[in-house]
Amino acid sequence: MSVIVAKNLTKRFGQFVAVDNISFEIEKGEIFGFLGANGAGKTTAMRMLCGLSLPSAGKGTVAGFDIEKQSEEVKAHIGYMSQKFAMYEDLKVWENLRLYAGIYGVPHKEIMPKIDQLLENLGFTSKKNTMVSALPLGWKQKLSFSAAIFHQPEIVFLDEPTGGVDPSTRRRFWELIYQAAEQGITVFVTTHYMDEAEYCNRVSIMVDGKIEVKSFYQAESMDQVFQKLARKAKRNSD
């Protein structure tokens, strides 16, 4: 079953075609890497899939809902983790989770037991009452990811999730992503790290608003493929 379907999806801003007729399907439980240089159109494409921006042409369904006509249902069935840390620094760990859970409509009675369970799984129980501002970066990232999937969305969108952390923390983070995928959550990741792309089941590379490659692992390294494709870009990276 495809949980994300994009068909001839297009977005124009005036004369400028930011996303140019892209089509793809993503299966349940897949980890899909969405790559592209600055300005290729990744963010615009992702915003349409999240129900935040209407397509100029084409169609898309996310978790079975039409991104144009049912954007509110789309929003309720996805999770989103932004590259900028988006938790409230002056709230405690559990307060942040309760806030997110409440916004996504998790039943009140279920919230606290689920927070305890989650913190235990993360080995994080001792930090329940810690201010988020006092956590190391790696922990903040794990926490934002956990918050993004707290309401058990069908799909989670990760926008450049692991910039700047040390290699072992980055790997622990990817293990959380693997785990979520095993539980059937579809993972849609944008990243600049070419080696990170290799953690994905499938990748696409966006160049000048179009999708250029969509396949399983290449024999060449991901970096080589990217360099070759992105250098063909005519659009300036603005």
Place this chain on the structure above:
Amino acid sequence: MNPIIVSDVYKKYGKVQALEGVSFEVEKGEIFGIIGPDGAGKTTLFRILTTLLIPDSGEALIDGHHVVNHYKTIRNMVGYMPGRFSLYQDLSVEENLKVFATIFDTTIQENYHLIKDIYQQLEPFKTRRAGALSGGMKQKLALCCALIHKPAILFLDEPTTGVDPVSRKEFWEMLKKLRDQGITILVSTPYMDEASMCDRIALIQGGNFLKIETPTNIREQFKKILWSVQSSRMFPLLKDLRKYHIVKTSFAFGDTHHVTIDQSGEDYVSDQLTMDYLRRYLEDKGHTEIMIQPIKATIEDCFMELSH
């Protein structure tokens, strides 16, 4: 005398020890990389060396000048590109460059040869406001501004963070050209794959240098047995590998897992036998399409090994 000499520098913010006795020297005309994650102390080190922060103890000399006592001399002879974009967003590309040239009592024309290659790519946008440039373009403009007074030493704090791989590669090519003109470059990055672009690197974590070496030597000096392991189900594979008694560490590295093997225990016989046992163990766990291969360590493998 080497252009950068640092001995036993300490810096603390409140309770946080940002630098814990860092010492190193950078030779003239080399690209020296400081490689480590966020919070390792990279920016603190750069601020001390560019005279913007005073160390708690220890000494640093820039071209023989003391960073605390002779800060004015140093400021005239170094170029600094801070991690956060710190040009004037509401001035145009050209105006920014003029500001920096004027501050250092020079003109764009006088040192144009140094920035020519980079500035030519910016010239079509020279009347655009700096705030409206893309990430890659901002980074090029910031480099031009740091170069316009012909510094002997360049300090670049995470110049490639958040920049796409194509722009990153171009940026490193520019740095090599500058080095070949005799400029000494100290550069920091959180991207381990950029280590190979440097002549020598220091791996930093928690305010400590773990190692200073050429990138090749760091990789050569990795002494553990390292294998890459693949199967058709990668996440269960990771968990099963960690349960196997002779496996010391197991980490996901993109499409393979990297595994280090404990050679000290009596269960270790020889590479080949141990590999066969591991394969059989994984087969028993239901894995198919198993591939096990000895591999050479990457800088990330070395970093994880050294930081344990």
